[in-house]
Amino acid sequence: MLEYIYHKIKNTLRKLDMKIERAKYGYIDKLPKNIEYFNGGLYDAIYEASCKWPHNIALEYFETQITYKELIKKINKIAAAFRAIGAKKGERITICMPNTPEAIYAFYAVNEIGAVANMIHPLSSEKEIEDYLNQAESKIMLCIDVSYPKVEAIIKNTGVEQVIIVSPIRSMGFIVRVIYKLTKGRKNHIKKSQHIIMWDKFLSKASGFIGNPHARVNSTDDAVIMYSGGTTGKPKGIILSNLNFNAQALGAKYLVPELFKPEYSFMAFLPNFHAFGLGCCIHMPLYFGARTFLIPQFNPKKFKKYITKYKVNILVGVPSVFDYLTKIKFKKNALKHVKYVVSGGDMISMTSKEKINDFLHAYGSNAVIENGYGLTEASGGFIFSPRNVAEEPDVIGYPIPDNDVVIMDLKTKKEANLGDDGEILVRGLAVMKGYLGKHKETEKVFIKIGTKKYLRTGDIGFMDERGVVHFRSRLKRMIISNGYNIYPANIEDVTLKCDKVESCAAVGREDKLRGEKIVVFVVLKKDISERVVRKELMNIYRKYLAKYEIPREIRFISELPKTKLAKVDFKALEQL
Numbered sequence: 001m002l003e004y005i006y007h008k009i010k011n012t013l014r015k016l017d018m019k020i021e022r023a024k025y026g027y028i029d030k031l032p033k034n035i036e037y038f039n040g041g042l043y044d045a046i047y048e049a050s051c052k053w054p055h056n057i058a059l060e061y062f063e064t065q066i067t068y069k070e071l072i073k074k075i076n077k078i079a080a081a082f083r084a085i086g087a088k089k090g091e092r093i094t095i096c097m098p099n100t101p102e103a104i105y106a107f108y109a110v111n112e113i114g115a116v117a118n119m120i121h122p123l124s125s126e127k128e129i130e131d132y133l134n135q136a137e138s139k140i141m142l143c144i145d146v147s148y149p150k151v152e153a154i155i156k157n158t159g160v161e162q163v164i165i166v167s168p169i170r171s172m173g174f175i176v177r178v179i180y181k182l183t184k185g186r187k188n189h190i191k192k193s194q195h196i197i198m199w200d201k202f203l204s205k206a207s208g209f210i211g212n213p214h215a216r217v218n219s220t221d222d223a224v225i226m227y228s229g230g231t232t233g234k235p236k237g238i239i240l241s242n243l244n245f246n247a248q249a250l251g252a253k254y255l256v257p258e259l260f261k262p263e264y265s266f267m268a269f270l271p272n273f274h275a276f277g278l279g280c281c282i283h284m285p286l287y288f289g290a291r292t293f294l295i296p297q298f299n300p301k302k303f304k305k306y307i308t309k310y311k312v313n314i315l316v317g318v319p320s321v322f323d324y325l326t327k328i329k330f331k332k333n334a335l336k337h338v339k340y341v342v343s344g345g346d347m348i349s350m351t352s353k354e355k356i357n358d359f360l361h362a363y364g365s366n367a368v369i370e371n372g373y374g375l376t377e378a379s380g381g382f383i384f385s386p387r388n389v390a391e392e393p394d395v396i397g398y399p400i401p402d403n404d405v406v407i408m409d410l411k412t413k414k415e416a417n418l419g420d421d422g423e424i425l426v427r428g429l430a431v432m433k434g435y436l437g438k439h440k441e442t443e444k445v446f447i448k449i450g451t452k453k454y455l456r457t458g459d460i461g462f463m464d465e466r467g468v469v470h471f472r473s474r475l476k477r478m479i480i481s482n483g484y485n486i487y488p489a490n491i492e493d494v495t496l497k498c499d500k501v502e503s504c505a506a507v508g509r510e511d512k513l514r515g516e517k518i519v520v521f522v523v524l525k526k527d528i529s530e531r532v533v534r535k536e537l538m539n540i541y542r543k544y545l546a547k548y549e550i551p552r553e554i555r556f557i558s559e560l561p562k563t564k565l566a567k568v569d570f571k572a573l574e575q576l
Helices: 002-022 042-052 068-084 101-112 126-136 145-157 174-182 199-208 242-255 275-287 300-310 319-325 350-362 439-445 488-495 530-544 570-575
Strands: 057-061 064-067 092-096 116-119 140-144 162-166 196-198 222-228 236-241 265-268 291-294 314-317 340-343 369-373 395-399 403-408 422-428 446-449 452-463 469-474 479-481 484-486 501-511 515-524 553-556
Touching: 042 068, 042 101, 042 242, 042 275, 057 068, 057 101, 064 068, 068 101, 068 199, 092 101, 092 126, 101 116, 101 140, 116 126, 126 145, 126 222, 126 236, 140 145, 145 162, 162 199, 196 199, 222 242, 222 275, 236 242, 242 275, 265 275, 265 300, 265 314, 275 291, 275 314, 300 319, 314 319, 319 340, 319 350, 350 369, 369 395, 369 469, 395 403, 403 446, 403 452, 439 446, 469 488, 479 501, 479 515, 484 488, 488 501, 488 515, 488 530, 501 570, 515 530, 530 553
Parallel strands: 057 291, 092 116, 092 140, 116 222, 140 162, 162 196, 265 291, 314 340, 340 369, 515 553
Antiparallel strands: 057 064, 222 236, 395 469, 403 422, 422 452, 446 452, 452 469, 479 484, 501 515
8 A cells, every 4th residue: 555655656746747847848739738658568558459459450571461459369379378388477588589470479478477578689699698698587588590509509508498489481471481491491400409499389388378368567567678788888688667668659649649640551670679679660550550561681672662562651760771762763653652751770961861851752752751869778769850840950859758858068967058069868758767687887877967867878969949959979979189079970961962972980080199080981882983082072071061070081991881780880980
């Protein structure tokens, strides 16, 4: 009883506090006075959606379509199978899968039984997988067949007792399954082991479970663990609650209501083990009865086919994907079904934004690229730019409702004035519970401004008089040369003004005279002379950049190195 009263008082104070904070943002007039958030789990939220839209298509995977009614049935069966093999409420079950239906069923089934989904990248190294399994203390793991050899090599060093193996072809059509088996599938030989349960055998366990697998969970219970370098480098487990994702979904609905309609379709090629992909491409659409096309691996050659065949309405991706999109030739009005385009995961330059918008309009779409901003520690998506501000330079937008942004002056550690640069700090319903087993690291990433505790993002930006947040640079990427703060994103945007440049990235290099010098890496379009471009770029730099911002070195490379999540790998560039 005392615990109930405590949580009731705490929730009332939170609502009052957030109501005061909302007043600073320009979209306040669009919001209801009190937003009632879903008081349950992630599974409970999509179960409710299935009651509203049982016959809507929830997932589409190649030629397979799954309605909301079918989705819940499959999740229930897998939940029963998990319980049958001994899974318990509160324990951490690892999911090491690309975007396949089985991964989504299992994710929500884990939530249904009150367990925690430990999401890891299938392309992680053996040692990374070992570390993630041990951090989460997982006993049960769902694994894609192609990644199992890595798991087999390290399983003895973990507490994992059972590994459920599934193939990506499990839900594909017959012809696609045959082709896969004749090509990639032939390489996947799974040795029999006491640890292994193949997917079909795992499903058969469900019939042996008596009772209801569903466990009652609170919105604040742990739901997901994801891994990120955070602001201090080494990968850490980030604990996210049911409320983190459910509040993000409902908050985005209020901030950008045009995106979330039951008749719309999303394309999910951003991975489920990434907060941006899981939150914005999977949970949000399912929360509102929309359709999600699952793409297990981004394939540039098939991108055109996916967009036109499935008539996708909402495209959510990272800048490199949209840059690739502009290189594809479509038929007239082939993109008229594309209603909205959201870019996140990395900043997109104004030059690229204009190029993408022109491309969309040329093929019949009325969409303009809208920025999203977030980090894993804040459930992936924290700030979105409604269309009325989307086309402004550097804009990332407004925080979703009941979340707050403050810009901190880097020198005084106090709130910066409007228009002044500083570190972006965030607080609210989307912010993580903490780092898994790392109390000191959790304390370090939060800071108090006045009486309130904020999460440090490690990003630099400013807020204008409307409450709109603008992005400048990653704090780690900021270059300090001769005492000046230099933002690589600005240099990259100016570099792209040269029409002979395909892509570029600016980094800082240690320099005894200046502290750091600016080096810009440039990828040229085909059959272009480096000598000509070097001269042209220097003329552009002198016109658009201050003298201290002009790169000291221009290096031409064939392509920019990328991380596993298709972002530019700046650390790799710094080593070149």
